Amino acid sequence: MKKKHRKQARNTDYAAYRHPRWWPTWIGIAVMWCAAQLPIRFQWWLGKCIGLLAWRFVKRRRHITEVNIRLCFPELTQAQQGALVRNSFIANGIGLMELGIAWFRNPAKLTGITEVHGKEHLDNALAEGKGVLLLGGHYSTLDLGGSLVTEYIEADVMQRDHNNPLMNAVMTRARERRYETVLGARDLRGLFRSLKKNRTVWYATDQDYGRKDIVFAPFFGIPTGTITATSRIAARSQCKVVPFSHFRRQDKPGYDIYFHPPLDPFPSGDDMQDATAINQIIEREIRRAPDQYLWMHRRFKTRPDINDPGFYGGK
Template sequence: MAKSVEIQSWKEAVTFRFIPDWIAIGFLWCIAQLPYALLRRFGEGCGVLAYTLARKRCHIVRVNIALCFPEKAPAEREELVKQCIKENIVGVFESAYAWWGKPERLKAQIDVIGQENIQNAVARGKGVLLVGAHYSNLDLGGALISYCVPIDVTYRRHNNPLFDYFIRTRRARFFDHIIERSALRSMLKGLKKGRVLWYAADQDYGTKHSVFAPFFGIEAATLNSTAKLVQMTGAAVVFVGHHRKSDGRFELEFSPILENFPRGDDCTDAALINEGLERQIRKFPEQYMWVHRRFKTQQHEKKGHFYR
């Protein structure tokens, strides 16, 4: 699919073409004005409805859960599917809250695990690669992280130019630099200045710039750029997880520094990154974005083999 044309002002999108998009954005803006607790309950209710209606996404989640949690009974896996859909809908509403609401009100509800780990990594002075993943509270979680440590973030340009505009401009509330994922020079520049860069390496971008490494025991196309960024800058690698807790609070966890990385072998390095991500995801598996086709690229099968 061709890249979307980047717009610099919302006024460029005041056309008939974007009417459905403006309606969606208006709805999300309204959602963002709700008190957070009410927003969360509303999202959970909509998630129950989505579990019934969003058959394609439910199928993708169901396949991923079956592949990654074969030890669970079928009923347990289906319950995890249901919870995942619900949490992902809550995450959409939380993104709206991060963009147009007042997430700073949630500062007092953050429980931080491993604050000393990120502090030690920053103190090395060679930059920090903060390896994250696509959890359902992606935007709100990023905002909460920014209250603990100043960060730059990478992102993938959205195919819809209006949504892309709002993603860029609203995330700029919290992050010093928002870097398109292909802008390697900008990433290197920030790391060499000792900055912290949030970087997600948990999605399937095909075979280009990827190797195959186990993820929940399944061979998955995994970006090898994580190791290359560290090799070129000497940055410390710290994993970060951000999750909702059942008591209404939030948990941020910074792992100890991943020592002796990279090891010099792309497959070994990719496996180490996947292992670190898997440890975080297993703590709150329902809050991961299993809605993505993580295993669509396989070495010896046609694209999308698992999801037919």
């Protein structure tokens, strides 16, 4: 059956990107496509090399990662923190290679080295007929994990569009091949329509979105700006919120996808309690494979008081 996709305020027609100013982007896309055709072990090796180069030369992102690791893992020695920073760049370098697999290859070929855990939690939540928010996180397997999960379930996705329109077109078209509907990050009407149809919608909250509609809930023991929209969506739609995560195996090529019991009670009527529960789930999953999280993001940029000194300095 042919999938139907909601029209978005984005241009995914490749004919619109013929002008020479798009040629550098096309070259980058061609490189990604070629790399995606390589054997997975070679891709992992190449991703490790890319990660190590970024660790050595992309000093601003390394600084952000060092700050985040120091804040979140104070129990580690300085040497252990440094190793985790380095390994995080390696994991995200591999994730960049996996992005090509998600966009340009059929992830079905990876199901033989993928194991799904706890799918019954999602099935039980859907049986209630109110839809499911699939609460994800920004792990290094972000796109590939999302593509792999659609081999086992039907899902829609909310995405934040790429700043480069051509890259956004490639990303959107790739996701449209995997997800039933690709919703814009602010398309709440579309989200509620999907939930009303008892759909599963991939949704992530674990980034810093500024001061609007947030509470400062603990995340690794740090008061962290956390959006309250999840509670409002769940209250209005009566949907279930099912946490899930996906990780790359450390010892050999392979992946694990985890579905967890729905948050309950949720919403509780207390935004701080709800945000804390969400952050605790994400923190617990990060601790499964700490290097496979997007530590390069300034997660603690927004402080409880605007006069509080920032963690990241001027870098």
